[in-house]
Amino acid sequence: MTNPVTPTPVEDLDLYQRADRNIRESAIGYALLLAAIISVFTTIAIVYILASETINFFGNVSVGEFLFGKTLENGSYSCNWTPQFATKEFCVWPTVNGTILVAVIAMIVATPLGLATAVYLSEYASPRISKLLRPAIELLAGVPTVVYGYFALTFVTPLLEKFIPGLNGFNALSAGLVMGVMVIPTIGSVSTDAMVAVPSALREAAFGLGSTKKEVSLQVVLPAALSGICAAIILGISRAVGETMIVAIAAGQRPTLTFDPRDTVGTMTAYIAQVAKGDSRVGSVEYQALFAVGMTLFLITLALNIISKTISKRFQETYD
Amino acid sequence: MTKGIDILESSDAQAGSSKFDPQLDSRNFWGKVFAYFCVASAFFGLAVLAFLIFDVSVDGASRLNGDLFANFPSRRPEESGYRAAIWGSIWMLTYVLILVVPIGVSSAIYLEEYAPKNWFTELIDLNIYNLAGIPSIIYGLLGLGLFVQGIFGGRSVLLAGVLTITLLILPPVIVISREAIRAVPQSVRQASYGVGATKWQTISNHVLPAALPGIMTAVIISSSRGIGETAPIVVLGAGTVLFDPKAFPINFGALFSGRFGDVFTDTLWSNDNFFSVLPYQIYDWVGNPKPEFQTLASAGIIVLLVLVLGMNLLAIFIRNKVR
Numbered sequence: 001m002t003n004p005v006t007p008t009p010v011e012d013l014d015l016y017q018r019a020d021r022n023i024r025e026s027a028i029g030y031a032l033l034l035a036a037i038i039s040v041f042t043t044i045a046i047v048y049i050l051a052s053e054t055i056n057f058f059g060n061v062s063v064g065e066f067l068f069g070k071t072l073e074n075g076s077y078s079c080n081w082t083p084q085f086a087t088k089e090f091c092v093w094p095t096v097n098g099t100i101l102v103a104v105i106a107m108i109v110a111t112p113l114g115l116a117t118a119v120y121l122s123e124y125a126s127p128r129i130s131k132l133l134r135p136a137i138e139l140l141a142g143v144p145t146v147v148y149g150y151f152a153l154t155f156v157t158p159l160l161e162k163f164i165p166g167l168n169g170f171n172a173l174s175a176g177l178v179m180g181v182m183v184i185p186t187i188g189s190v191s192t193d194a195m196v197a198v199p200s201a202l203r204e205a206a207f208g209l210g211s212t213k214k215e216v217s218l219q220v221v222l223p224a225a226l227s228g229i230c231a232a233i234i235l236g237i238s239r240a241v242g243e244t245m246i247v248a249i250a251a252g253q254r255p256t257l258t259f260d261p262r263d264t265v266g267t268m269t270a271y272i273a274q275v276a277k278g279d280s281r282v283g284s285v286e287y288q289a290l291f292a293v294g295m296t297l298f299l300i301t302l303a304l305n306i307i308s309k310t311i312s313k314r315f316q317e318t319y320d
Numbered sequence: 321m322t323k324g325i326d327i328l329e330s331s332d333a334q335a336g337s338s339k340f341d342p343q344l345d346s347r348n349f350w351g352k353v354f355a356y357f358c359v360a361s362a363f364f365g366l367a368v369l370a371f372l373i374f375d376v377s378v379d380g381a382s383r384l385n386g387d388l389f390a391n392f393p394s395r396r397p398e399e400s401g402y403r404a405a406i407w408g409s410i411w412m413l414t415y416v417l418i419l420v421v422p423i424g425v426s427s428a429i430y431l432e433e434y435a436p437k438n439w440f441t442e443l444i445d446l447n448i449y450n451l452a453g454i455p456s457i458i459y460g461l462l463g464l465g466l467f468v469q470g471i472f473g474g475r476s477v478l479l480a481g482v483l484t485i486t487l488l489i490l491p492p493v494i495v496i497s498r499e500a501i502r503a504v505p506q507s508v509r510q511a512s513y514g515v516g517a518t519k520w521q522t523i524s525n526h527v528l529p530a531a532l533p534g535i536m537t538a539v540i541i542s543s544s545r546g547i548g549e550t551a552p553i554v555v556l557g558a559g560t561v562l563f564d565p566k567a568f569p570i571n572f573g574a575l576f577s578g579r580f581g582d583v584f585t586d587t588l589w590s591n592d593n594f595f596s597v598l599p600y601q602i603y604d605w606v607g608n609p610k611p612e613f614q615t616l617a618s619a620g621i622i623v624l625l626v627l628v629l630g631m632n633l634l635a636i637f638i639r640n641k642v643r
Contacts, residue, residue: 021518028520029434035426036435039448042487046458049465051574071440124358133362140365142541142632143372144548146599147621150606151372154379154614184365210342214351235453242455244551245599248605269457269551276460276555278453283471290555294461298454305453 050298053291060285061090064293069093078319081255081266083289090289092296094255098172098265099297102247103240105176105261106183112238113180114187114221121188122195123217132194142183152178153166157250166262170252173261177311187236194228194312195221204233231312238304242297244269268297372626380618388619392562393601397612402620404561405601409627411567412597413547415482415588416489421539423486424493425528428535431494432501433523433591452491459488460555468556476557478565478595479588484552489542496541500534501527533642537635544631548624550599560604561596598624 018119058066069079069091079091123129156174161167198221206220222229252264253274266274272290280286383388391401427448435441463484468476504527512522532610566586574582584590598620 024518025518029430032426032430032434035423036430036444038423039427039451039490040444042451042462042490043447045466046454049462053465073473113361113364117365118359120358120362124355125362131640135639137362137365139629140369140634142544142548143369143626144550144599144624144628146548146550146603146606147372147376150602150617150621151375153606154618155372155375181365181368188362188365201495212347212351214354215347216355229479238453242457244455244554245603248551248554249603254322269455272457272461273551273554276464276557282474291461291465294458298458301453301455301458302450305450309449 011203013261029264046298049296050291053288054295057285057292058289060288061292065090067121079257082270083286084278088285090143092268092293094257095266095268095271095293096296097257097259098247098251098255099241099267099269101172101259101261101265102176102179102251102267103237105173106240107233107237109177109180110183110187110240114184114232114236115191117184117188118191118229118232119193119217119221121192122215124220134189136180137188138185140181140207143182145182145243145245148178148182148250149175149246152246152250164262168252168262168264170250170264171262172251172265175247175249175251176261179240179243182243182246183236183239186239187232190232190235191225191229194225194232197228227311227315230315231308233302234308234311238301238308241304242269242301244273248273268293272297328626355584376618376621376625380620380622381616383615383619384622388616388623393560393596393604397610397616400605400613400616402598402623404564405596405598405620405624407564407567408481408595409547409562409598411478411565412482412485412595413543414567415479416485416543416546417539419482419486420489420493420543424490424539425497425535427490427494428497428501429523429528432498433519433527448491448494452495456488456549456552457551457555459484460552462487463552463556472591475591475594476559477591477593478567479593480556481558481595481597483552485546485549488552489546492542492545493538496538497531497535500531500538503534504530533638537639540631540635540638544628544635547597548599548628550603553597553600554603558596558600559594560601561594565595566590566593575576598627 064070069077070089072078078089079093080089081091081094082089121134125133152174153170155172156178157167157169160171160174164173167173180292202220203216204222206216210217247265247267248270251267253266253270254264255266255271256263260266271293275286275290280290362559387399388401389406390403391399392403393405401406431444431448435444450638463480465481467480468474472480508526508530509522509593512526517525566588569588571583571585571587587593602617602624604619605613605620608614608617
């Protein structure tokens, strides 16, 4: 009580200044809101641009041909994707087929490796190693994909050619394998978070019953984190489906209805990159076809992302 | 106490005729195999990355010299270099940062500190999450339709690339910055309000400084992705460029010599300001059948990797330094 604080006399408060301050405060709030709304406009712009060109596209090409192919004049059924050829055909399945084939190969590589990485980081590694290793693994997702494409084309394909006869110079296999490596950190990182969130009481109970570490990891932690793991895998599929440069460089640019991993394929993304790199006149059907394929890709990845988010939210086990 | 062990060691259990057989040897064996598999998996990706760097270095080292940075692309691989592409990447990064930092941080502040809990906030929230998952090539189509065709009359200029990459990396910047802002303890805010600070004073003087390392990490990691992106730039219609990009918003030469009519000619805004970026030029040369161009591509990859991995290491360093 030696130094009493004397309260400020009320007359000293400048009420005008306070009003100024209030106006400034709310103006800042609205300015920040404006910035946040840019993201909403981005979505609107994406949907608008994809949809408007896709509608133009379907003015020239029937939805039926796009989705199911067409019957040629000689009566045979045909499903090809050749918008830049003399005889144009617009059946989207060969490009979707290529995307699925490469994504399946990538997921065969990335799912076990990504999950095992997550088990190691959350169950086996000491906190110090885990803290060092996680960002290092995430570097893999930071490598520009054009670099992976170069690696697939100039190293992995020549290596595979020594073991696999009949391998094409551009093939789905080498692109898929390298893409798998690219997807490991996506699956690993999201599943590690899910596994770390499993309460240790569950682990301790299992250890108390005499389980080994492997049994605890696979039979207790993995099922408990299943929703997060499924979300991670679907997110990984979405990454693989949307990846462009690896497939454009190493998998080729010829959409074919094939499930032979040694073949040249053409994915949706590779098609967009290939045609956009050449000059396609605005308003031509080739130009519109870019956006139709883009719309298909957009809807597929959007659906995957929504499924992933829903799974991780709805089926999340909560322990309290 | 020892009753349980007695049961385990009883001859019945060892003979396997009892209902309970712990099979310890086989379980421990498979446990070990599994552990090794997990360790190997965790290091597999890193081994691939290390080998990739080694492979690219061996391929490209012979071209890693001054000419690589000083020369424009040419038909002859031995005279070609990345000059236009490197300047294109540098200026693109600069302008992307100028746009993405204020917009991204403002959005993050709004969503964490200001946004009321209602359907609209939830919409923005969900929207940003979905934007972050859209493939980069779709952003290329957005840039092609909205910027190149819509604003710049069909010309793939530097600004179109800047705007496209800004929109591309905005969602991750917002998401990671929000986490950094959320991690600032509530007590910091309460203390600031307690001494009479306004909301904005609290945020700008206390919350943002505390969240700064996290925000920097967000910006650095996201923009390193941005400059490594090839697909959207390809879709925009960038091509091989034989001149340095015009990077300044004002033509200083014209300004200082008094030709005020020419202040905006040959500037960032010019409609012939075509550009190339490092990953695009690499892609262009990877596809060239001449093996010398492949060597050139791998030399470019070394430069790109040094840039991108360097930025990532910087971000990791900042994050660890603060924790």
